[in-house]
Amino acid sequence: MTDLAGKRALVTGGGSGAGAALALAFAGAGAEVVISGRRAEALAATAARHPAIRCVQADVTDETSVKAMFAEAGPCDIVVANAGAAESAPLGRTTLEQWNAMLAVNLTGTFLTFREGLAQLPGWGRLIAVASTAGLKGYAYVAPYAAAKHGVVGLCRSLALELAKKPVTVNALCPGFLDTEMTDRSVANIVEKTGMTAEAARATLAATNPQKRLIQPAEVAAAALWLCGPGSEGITGQALAIAGGEV
Numbered sequence: 001m002t003d004l005a006g007k008r009a010l011v012t013g014g015g016s017g018a019g020a021a022l023a024l025a026f027a028g029a030g031a032e033v034v035i036s037g038r039r040a041e042a043l044a045a046t047a048a049r050h051p052a053i054r055c056v057q058a059d060v061t062d063e064t065s066v067k068a069m070f071a072e073a074g075p076c077d078i079v080v081a082n083a084g085a086a087e088s089a090p091l092g093r094t095t096l097e098q099w100n101a102m103l104a105v106n107l108t109g110t111f112l113t114f115r116e117g118l119a120q121l122p123g124w125g126r127l128i129a130v131a132s133t134a135g136l137k138g139y140a141y142v143a144p145y146a147a148a149k150h151g152v153v154g155l156c157r158s159l160a161l162e163l164a165k166k167p168v169t170v171n172a173l174c175p176g177f178l179d180t181e182m183t184d185r186s187v188a189n190i191v192e193k194t195g196m197t198a199e200a201a202r203a204t205l206a207a208t209n210p211q212k213r214l215i216q217p218a219e220v221a222a223a224a225l226w227l228c229g230p231g232s233e234g235i236t237g238q239a240l241a242i243a244g245g246e247v
Contacts, residue, residue, distance in 0.1 A: 001231035005030035010069075010076040012060050012113055013083030017041030017180035018130055021217035022224055027052040029225060034073040036060075041145075060109030065208055070116050077230055079117030081110040081152075082130040083228050086182060088141045088189055099144045106148035110155060118168075119209065125168040126228050129156055133176045136239060136247045138156065149174075153239045160237030169236035176243030177205045179214040195221075211244030 008024040012017040014035025027033045027050040036044050036058040043055035051148050060083045070076070084106045087098055110129050110192055118126060134142060135149030153172050160170040183205060190201035206214050214236035227235060241247040 002029050002225045004078070004228060006034045007228075008034065008074060008158065009078035009080065010034045010036065010073050010079040010117065011082055012036050012058070012069075012109070013130075014053075014055070015039050015046050017182060018175070018178060018217040018220045020046045021221040022082060022130075023053050024050055025218070025221035025225055026078065026228075029228075031078065033096075034076065036069050036073075053220040060113055061104040063112055064113040067114050067172045070120055072222040074192075075120050075122045075130075076117060077122065077124060078126045078128070079113060079121075079146040080128045081113040081117075081226065083109050083113075084132075084182075085129065086142060086145045086186065088145075088186065091143045094144060095126070102144035103148050103151070104136070106145065107155070110152050111226055114155070114159065114170075118163075121168060123167065127159065127168065127170040127171075128227055129154075129172045130225055131172040131174045131239065131242060132247050133174050134174065135174050136241060155239045156239065164236065165234070169227065169232065171227055172237060172239045173220055174239050174241045174243070175215045175220050176209050176241075176246050177214050179216055183214060209244040209246050213244065215242055215244070 009031045010021050011022045014023045015037040022173050023035045024034045032112040034052045036056045038059055042056050045055045045057045071142040114127050129152050131152045132149045136148040138146055144194045156170045156172040187198055187201045193197055
């Protein structure tokens with residue numbers, strides 16, 4: 001069991017999905033947890049599930065907002081850049097606005113979170129990005145998202161080398177399709193565009209995993225806890241696929 005008593009963890013996008021699972025796992029391991037996001041109601045609902053969790057409303061695409069987020073959170077030993085979004089469309093019908101939006105939340109948001117998080121690290125630290133298998137391979141119709149997640153993996157690898165002589169590790173967690181609200185939206189999009197049933201659409205996504213299932217948010221949280229526990233000191237600059245063998 002990882003003991004995080006005396007540590008403070010910040011999780012962006014902590015109001016739902018993997019972010020909520022990460023927050024609850026860190027709190028369960030004894031850490032003080034700060035979750036952030038744009039949706040105050042979702043943040044409050046997650047914070048209500050454990051007394052060690054508090055919330056800060058913030059937008060990771062905005063530099064001023066990220067600075068304010070850390071100022072309110074206080075020094076954080078563990079920083080998880082989890083906030084993200086996905087949209088699907090053929091590249092030929094993808095607007096510049098859509099492209100920029102995907103890079104802003106998925107890549108620039110990680111950069112801003114890591115940069116500010118690093119600046120206030122008290123010493124020992126863990127910087128973790130929740131990327132995706134889309135950061136390790138391509139998927140059709142999500143080129144901007146995949147490009148952003150590839151960028152996140154590159155960011156983690158480069159920053160890990162910069163910090164190699166310090167007690168700070170930097171890693172990316174790369175889950176396949178998760179059983180979360182984001183995947184629910186992907187299912188709805190498939191249904192709308194193909195006429196497929198929701199059950200069939202979900203099965204299509206699950207089929208990308210050789211285990212023929214969606215990854216559970218708790219599996220991402222378990223991997224994050226491992227990266228924060230004893231014996232993880234040499235694990236840095238890695239992109240860890242949580243995808244049933246897909247990658």
